[in-house]
Amino acid sequence: MASILFLFISFIFFISSLTAPTNPSSLYSSSHFSHAQKKTSHRMIKELNLHPNLEVNILKSNTASSDEDLEVSESELVEKRLSFPVLGDSGATIADLAHHAGYFRLQHTIDARMFYFFFESRKAKSDPVVIWLTGGPGCGSELALFYENGPFKLTNNLSLIWNDYGWDKVSNIIFVDQPTGTGFSYTSSDQDIRHDEHGVSNDLYNFLQAFFKAHPDYINNDFYITGESYAGHYIPAFAARVNQGNKNKEGIRINLKGLAIGNGLTNPGIQYQAYTDYALANNVISRSDYNQINQKLPACEQAIKQCGTTGTDICQLAYNFCQQIFEDIISLIDNINYYDIRKKCEGSLCYDFSNVEYLLSKSSVKTALGVPSNIDYVSCSDLVYRSMLNDWMRNLEVGIPALLEDKIQLLVYAGEYDLICNWLGNLRWVHAMSWSGQKEFVSASNVSFVVDGKEAGILWNHGPLTFVKVLNAGHMVPMDQPKASLKMLELWTTGKLVEPKKGAVAPL
Ligand SMILES: *[C@@H]1O[C@H](CO)[C@@H](O)[C@H](O)[C@H]1NC(C)=O
Numbered sequence: 001m002a003s004i005l006f007l008f009i010s011f012i013f014f015i016s017s018l019t020a021p022t023n024p025s026s027l028y029s030s031s032h033f034s035h036a037q038k039k040t041s042h043r044m045i046k047e048l049n050l051h052p053n054l055e056v057n058i059l060k061s062n063t064a065s066s067d068e069d070l071e072v073s074e075s076e077l078v079e080k081r082l083s084f085p086v087l088g089d090s091g092a093t094i095a096d097l098a099h100h101a102g103y104f105r106l107q108h109t110i111d112a113r114m115f116y117f118f119f120e121s122r123k124a125k126s127d128p129v130v131i132w133l134t135g136g137p138g139c140g141s142e143l144a145l146f147y148e149n150g151p152f153k154l155t156n157n158l159s160l161i162w163n164d165y166g167w168d169k170v171s172n173i174i175f176v177d178q179p180t181g182t183g184f185s186y187t188s189s190d191q192d193i194r195h196d197e198h199g200v201s202n203d204l205y206n207f208l209q210a211f212f213k214a215h216p217d218y219i220n221n222d223f224y225i226t227g228e229s230y231a232g233h234y235i236p237a238f239a240a241r242v243n244q245g246n247k248n249k250e251g252i253r254i255n256l257k258g259l260a261i262g263n264g265l266t267n268p269g270i271q272y273q274a275y276t277d278y279a280l281a282n283n284v285i286s287r288s289d290y291n292q293i294n295q296k297l298p299a300c301e302q303a304i305k306q307c308g309t310t311g312t313d314i315c316q317l318a319y320n321f322c323q324q325i326f327e328d329i330i331s332l333i334d335n336i337n338y339y340d341i342r343k344k345c346e347g348s349l350c351y352d353f354s355n356v357e358y359l360l361s362k363s364s365v366k367t368a369l370g371v372p373s374n375i376d377y378v379s380c381s382d383l384v385y386r387s388m389l390n391d392w393m394r395n396l397e398v399g400i401p402a403l404l405e406d407k408i409q410l411l412v413y414a415g416e417y418d419l420i421c422n423w424l425g426n427l428r429w430v431h432a433m434s435w436s437g438q439k440e441f442v443s444a445s446n447v448s449f450v451v452d453g454k455e456a457g458i459l460w461n462h463g464p465l466t467f468v469k470v471l472n473a474g475h476m477v478p479m480d481q482p483k484a485s486l487k488m489l490e491l492w493t494t495g496k497l498v499e500p501k502k503g504a505v506a507p508l
């Protein structure tokens with residue numbers, strides 16, 4: 001009885017919040033967002049010690065202002081070769097190691113330009129091409145580039161030093177700032193701001209077409225889509241878009257071999273239910289807190305179901321409902337870092353990524369990258385985050401089975417100490433996914449993922465599907481376990497992450 005009453009009361013709240021204006025032009029006006037939604041996105045950005053000057057990179061009068069700037073109004077893609085001084089030893093075995101930064105003039109937008117870095121492999125041009133997407137939604141991929149898996153890291157005095165475990169050691173890697181308005185990507189029109197995976201995946205697909213046109217040497221390389229956190233939404237949508245483009249023979253055929261989701265949010269209906277289970281199992285909350293917070297689950301589930309079928313403003317209400325479960329947990333755990341429950345947040349800071357903002361706001365650095373001097377670096381865009389709130393609760397797992405049936409590899413990995421996109425919720429959605437190998441995957445026994453003779457993870461596999469629970473890592477696996485994450489990428493992209501089944505008998 002109590003739960004019925006709860007649902008009913010919630011529903012009134014639901015309806016009364018539905019009165020927000022929904023005409024397109026008001027979607028990004030700040031009045032559209034509730035105070036709570038704004039507080040959440042502001043807080044999340046501040047906890048990383050990021051303080052972008054702008055809410056979003058929308059520049060009403062946009063003109064490149066010097067010869068050094070990459071002027072992209074005419075041609076589709078312009079690129080600049082970089083030559084940053086980097087400390088230490090690259091370990092490169094390649095003679096003409098090349099790094100690039102560029103802008104792509106996005107088609108089907110009023111005026112959007114997507115910024116990217118492209119780092120050729122330190123080992124071989126034939127290595128796979130990998131694209132990395134940082135989440136948020138609304139955070140620039142430079143967070144990963146400089147703190148996780150890029151070719152170099154930032155020292156305290158803002159020098160660059162070679163990263164011994166950069167993913168460019170085994171791949172040609174692209175980092176993009178997206179959706180539009182994030183990082184150095186900019187536009188002059190509100191209408192270019194994206195609200196869903198349809199817009200996001202088309203922009204990424206168009207970028208990829210232009211990228212391979214500009215780099216035809218790489219067209220036949222294996223191609224992998226990777227990323228983290230909210231990219232658990234972007235990656236399946238982007239992979240499906242690429243697969244569809246290939247099938248429809250649109251433009252250049254992309255040699256898509258796989259997608260890897262790190263500590264992602266992919267199937268919220270399952271993942272939001274796992275919060276309290278994960279928190280209880282890790283002694284982050286008590287049994288009575290667990291029971292109390294779980295009372296909010298039916299309303300959250302109900303709202304997610306409705307969002308799944310309508311995909312409208314009801315999704316934002318589902319976000320408000322379900323996010324409350326997460327908020328309740330973190331209100332109980334005081335200053336524990338919800339990206340890594342082993343750690344504490346000091347004051348309002350859970351991480352300090354501020355150096356990336358100092359570096360990328362230097363005019364000498366912007367000039368070297370070809371970024372127009374009037375463009376600010378927006379490390380995380382509050383407005384891009386809030387513009388995606390109708391997308392948040394959608395289930396992006398639905399497009400994955402078709403990819404698996406086409407023998408495209410899926411790697412889902414998660415650092416064991418992350419709460420916000422925890423491994424338990426991720427393993428559950430992977431188990432629940434219906435595809436031809438589901439039964440075998442679910443009944444597969446786990447094996448150790450060993451690096452340097454030590455267990456670095458626990459792995460489940462069947463056919464094209466692999467799950468790795470990464471040990472001693474939080475939300476940002478390549479930051480916490482750089483060597484293991486590089487090894488995982490290398491083995492996965494060369495088909496060696498999983499040992500061939502011993503004793504398998506060929507069918508007669
Ligand atoms: C910056 O720090 C690095 C070590 O982290 C050091 O090797 C380098 O000399 C320093 N550069 C300057 C200009 O102080």
Ligand SMILES: *[C@@H]1O[C@H](CO)[C@@H](O)[C@H](O)[C@H]1NC(C)=O
Pocket residue numbers: 445446458
């Ligand atoms: C892995 O399998 C072993 C049995 O072989 C089991 O005891 C263990 O709990 C499993 N680990 C996980 C994380 O499921």
